[in-house]
Amino acid sequence: MYLGIDLGTSGVKAVLIDDEQRIVAEQASRPLAVSRPHRGWSEQDPALWWQAVEESVDGLAATHGRELSATRGIGLSGQMYGATALDASDAPLRPAILWNDTRCGAECAELDAAVPDLRDIAGRKPTPGVTAAKLAWLRKHEAETFAKIRTVLLPKDYIRLWLSGDKASDMADSSGTLWMDNAARDWSDRLLEATGMERSQMPRLHEGTEATGQLNAGLAARWGMAKRPVIAAGGGDNACGACGTGVVHDGDGTVSLGTSGVLFVANGEPRPSHEYSIETLCHAVPGTWHQMSVILSATSCLNWLAATLKRPAAELVGELGTEPLPACRVLFVPFLDGCWSPHDDPEIRGAFVGLGHRADDAMLTRAVLQGVAFALAECAEAFRRTGTSFERLLAIGGGSRSDLWLSMIATCLGVRLDVPESNHLGAAFGAARLAMIAEGNRSTEDVLTAPRISRSIAPRQDFAEGYAEAFREWTALAPSVRQASVALRHLN
DSSP states (O other): EEEEEOOSOOEEEEEEEEOOEEEEEEEEEOOOOOOOOOOOOOOEEEHHHHHHHHHHHHHEEEEEEEETTTTTEEEEOOSSSSEEOOOTTOOOOOOOOOOOTTHHHHHHHHHHHTTTTHHHHSSSSTTTTTTHHHHHHHHHHHHHHHHOEEEEHHHHHHHHHHHHHHHEEHHHHHHTTTTTETTTTTOHHHHHTTTOOOOOSSSSOOOOTTTEEEEEHHHHHHHHSSOOOOEEOOOOHHHHHHHHHHHOOOOOOEEESSEEEEEEEEEEEEOOOSSSEEEEEEEESSSSOOOOOOOOSSSHHHHHHHHHHOOOOOOOHHTTTTSOOHHHHHHHHOOOOOOOOOOOOOOOOOESSOOOOOOOHHHHHHHHHHHHHHHHHHHHHHHTTTTOOEEEEEEEEEGGHHHHHHHHHHHHHHHHEESSOOOOOOOHHHHHHHHHHTTOOOHHHHHSOOOEEEEOOOOHHHHHHHHHHHHHHHHHHHHHHHHHHHHHGGGO
């Protein structure tokens, strides 16, 4: 048996799989709270993370104790970029600053200026999400706390510390910190120095398929495990999600429609992005990299509309039917939380444009789905301009249940979308797969296989020009929407 633990922003999910990669059991924790004390801030108490892990694995022990006792490996996945600052006794000095915190825009500009070849080293431009910029902010605004920092860990690696006592991380998650030389797959002393940090404050690095240690004896006894399982280095949630779907070869990719929207493509070499806010990161498997674009609001836009109209989101989408529709003339800008990629713009917010008396619930829903599709199409254009090509993508996440939405995305991106048979191929499953490899008896090629496909959605050529025209109009809106967002931000 192999256990995958995924620490998300909203909760923890634990998945237990057998030697045939069948899901034996899964357990979710209660929701995790996020604190937003100021505009653009997003923080979480690390103590909540460990409590959620305990709750999830204790739940598995209670319902599937016999199966859990046979666990031979544990894989870790988690929300990326979070800055967990620890003191000399490994206690958190303050709440962790999360991936979607946008307070450190000024520090990003300062880092870019301080290290002229930063984008060559780190593979991307600095944006407020990265861990390094968060530490630069702490050095400037919370100097007393910064002076006490002895270790900085990413969220899932803080869980590793509790599980085994090891201060270790993987290449994929750590390459998102902006402290790594991604081509060399090692920490960069120059980038660390630019934020006042040292290599001694970083965890040791491993490939995601490697073991970093073993579960401590006390927890193994608590969970009834016959032997102390090895703990795989694992990866960030997106890299582990890719391992769950077998997206590990050059040109393989996924489009994920969850709370956020993610375009993820595996690369056989690092492809730094100088012009766009595209993340070029190490993958969780050796000798592989990936590019990733994240739009912060995807299904959350639909959920916002549902709450506003006081109707279930599934009902709104269901009323549109399943057949492909032409472009909608009402345009929606989906940046409810700002724009992260491919253009770094934390100030822009969402907007409807073109509303008239005929703009009913159905038209607003179409506009929201289309707006998210356009944001993903903008990411796809940026990928292609950096030399990354892809002919088809796996569609995953809750939004992939809508063939109508997938048709919009396929037409806007100009690629075929394949939908896997199983909807359980998430980050926790990918982490369990990495544990299977780390335990030592299975190869990467044997374990990280592609899923079986239930259906494919092709682009609608008869609607392509209409969507292209609407996309051009949508793209031209950005400067005006940003200007209005900045002017009105005092009202937020």
